Amino acid sequence: MPRAPAAAHAVALSSSDLAALIDISTVQAFHTEHDVRALATVASANDFIAAHVLPNFVPLLRSLLPREGRTLAAGPVGFPSGGHVTAIKVAEARQLVADGAQELDMMINVGRLKSADYAYVGDDIRAVVEAIAPLPLKVILEIGHLSDDEIKRGCEIVAGSGAAFVKTGTGWTPHATTIEKIRLIxxxxxxxxxxxxxxGIRTLDTVATMVGLGVTRFGINAQVAADLVRQCAALPGGTLRIEPQAA
Known part of the structure; x- marks a missing residue:
């Protein structure tokens, strides 16, 4: 169910609440089996909502996460370029689900979006949404490659596709996600x-502002995420105050 676009009133997030908003990942080309095992340990210890690994490691990740735990096993589709043909994205998505993935993040076809081939982009997303239903799909825009108008078009396409989330980026580019871009999105x-x-999300202040703007999930480096949860627990009352933000 879609949530309100921004917090309507001040709320307080506990460290557990914060962990429930955070995905952590090891999805760089150089990440090893050791990294996947370490990721699963950090994810389970902190009860992060999801842990993401590259597709070939999803079966291992699923085996490492407690079945009764909160952390979901997740993997990427068409990652990191988004340029795969739709049939390959669909096949990859189905294989990920068969291997135990419980959430998927799909890379949008950036080149087609920038070419204004909006029908192609929408059909591409819907094919994967249908292939994995009822599991949720997050669609990655990679906003560092897009103009504000292209971000708007991408958001509109995702909103009409049946996907559950629009996601700002892969983490494979040097472009950080800013508060200004979140306000737009x-x-x-x-x-x-x-x-x-x-x-590039690194501070509790940034997290609080983005939640106030309506963000309901974050992708954050595992070590940074664990540090943020500890910092939240150390705040007065053990909670992070979220103030509503103007759109």
């Missing part, structure tokens, strides 16, 4: 889909 989607902010 949450304004564009208006609560039609949820928003996942990923890339």
């Amino acid at each position: 949450t304004g564009f989607v208006g609560g039609a889909v949820e928003v996942k902010a990923s890339g």
Whole structure:
């Protein structure tokens, strides 16, 4: 169910609440089996909502996460370029589900979006949504490659595709996700889909502002994420205060 585009009133997040908003990952080309095992340990210890690994490691990750735990096993589709043909994305998505993935993050076809081939982009997303239903799909825009108008178009396509989330980036580019870009995105989607902010998010202040703008999920480096949870627990009352933010 889509959530409100921004917090309507001040709320307080506990460290457990914060962990429930955070995905952690080891999805760089150089990550090893050791890294996947370490990721599973950190994810389980902190009860992060999801842990992401590259597709070939999903079966291992699923085996490492406690079945009764909160952390979901997740993997990427068409990653990191998004340029795969739709049939390959669909096949990859189905294989990930068969291997135990419980959430998928799909890379949008950036080149087609920038070429204004909006029908192609929408059909590409819907094919994967249908292939994995009822599991949720997050669609990655890679906003560092897009103009504001292209971000708007991408948000509109995702909102009409049946996907659960629009996500800002892969973390494979040097472009950090800024509060200004989140303000644009949450304004564009208006609560039609949820928003996942990923890339360069490092402080509790940034997290609080983005949640106030309507972000409901974050992709954060595992070590940084664990540090943020500890920092939240150390705050007065053990909670992070979230103030509503103007769109």
